[in-house]
Amino acid sequence: MLGRRGWIGLGTIAALLVLWFVLTTATGWVSAARFPSPAEFWASLWQVSVRGYAGGQLLTHALHSLKLVAMGFAVAIITGVPLGLWMGWSRKAEAAINPVFLIIRPIPPLAWIPLAILWLGLGDAAKIMVIWFSAFVPSVINSFAGVRNIDRPLIEAARMLGTPHGRLVTEVIAPAASPMIFTGLRLSLQAAWTTLVAAELVGALVGIGFILNMAQQDLYPGMILVGMVVVGLLGWATTWLLGLAEKRALAWNVAARD
């Protein structure tokens, strides 16, 4: 059942929808050139879903963006988490990699976009590269911190019991560091979406960011709003999926079971 909080929240959203209608359609205080009315929003959504806009239907654009985020994110996990674990495990690796990291880390992922376009053009490869970069740094840092925060006695006990090196990594280190790793992945996912939208706004031929880009050039507020809503929904849905995966992976962890 909804509490008091929930009812007020629902009321707020209903009030906002009414306000939207009043400001745009009923009174025209907000001009249609600045912000779409509900009817225009609906018409834009209908147009892009059925007839298509910017060279494709909404589903095509959304799936393409989703695919790029998934690929960049996957590459970032595959490269970032092991590197972070390794740096956490070996002081020498940390000392050798840290200075390079210190140079690269302050550069915002979005600043890689021009270079990525120079190297790989406007296609998918450039986008996967920048998404990889943006999601890479949080994965590395949190995996690193995850290993460093493991209780020493845990590792010593495993060692004393003669656990071989490989099993030590897969059965002690990685699980013990996994809550932190997931924290990093959540940040990575957020960064991946931001970067994707930016990269598609700078230059693309398909995708949600491209819809936004075209709508901006066509001065088409209804379509801009559709693009923003879809970006928000996709971000929310992927975060929710990651949350599910986290719950499954950390089912053993009492502290995370809340």
Add this chain to the structure above:
Amino acid sequence: MGEKALSLRERLAWGALGLMLFLGLWTFLSTSGIVPSQFLPTPLEVLNRIIRLMTDPFAGATLPQHLASSFQRYALGVLLAAAIGVPLGLLMGWFRLLDNIITPIFDGLRFIAPIAWVPFAALWFGTGIGGPVMIIFAGAFPPCLINAYRGARFVEPRLIEAARMLGTGNARMILEILLPDATPSIVAGLRVSAGLGWQSLVGAELIVAAAGVGFMMVQAQANVATPTVIAGMLAIGAVGMLIDVLLRQGEGWLRRRRGLEA
């Protein structure tokens, strides 16, 4: 963890080795022609380019001038975010009704990346100062609001009860109880805001600006002036790091001062 802690000398040696490997690989890739040097200039060429950009204009301005115009927008956007986000967060922390009204709106907007505001920003405020400032605002606002709110919500209840018993009104309660107690959290939020704002600035300038470092990089990309692109990246990284270091110092100073007062 796996080994004993390294001595300072070992750390430096390993660090130097890592850096040399990185720079060596970079130089090798570009001089050997595996990657055409047009697309990957050597580190030295980049360094040269940075020095030249200090005095020679590119895309209408020198690097310091581009940085200055970027920084102006950035400061405006972040200050605006703090000026609206912090008071609103404190008010939400005190007035439950306001919290219940704003939180659902905020939760809905949270998943929209700041960069996705670019088209509306350009439509509403143009591409000069207003548009980029709005995008920086969109990036910097959430941490300001969230941290002020959390700081205000987690004030020691006894403090509030005591103040209430003494008949403290709403305004004084917020300014003299909630604000001081929430300050560490607010400052931490400002630091996060400053970082996110800087990132959003870069994105905004890549897409809609007509000046600034991001604009310089886009122009350089269009002219295949790779050294200038990399110079821009390094400049953005350096300024971002400088901002973070300064804010860290400020945070430490504040903490020490409060520690002395307590």
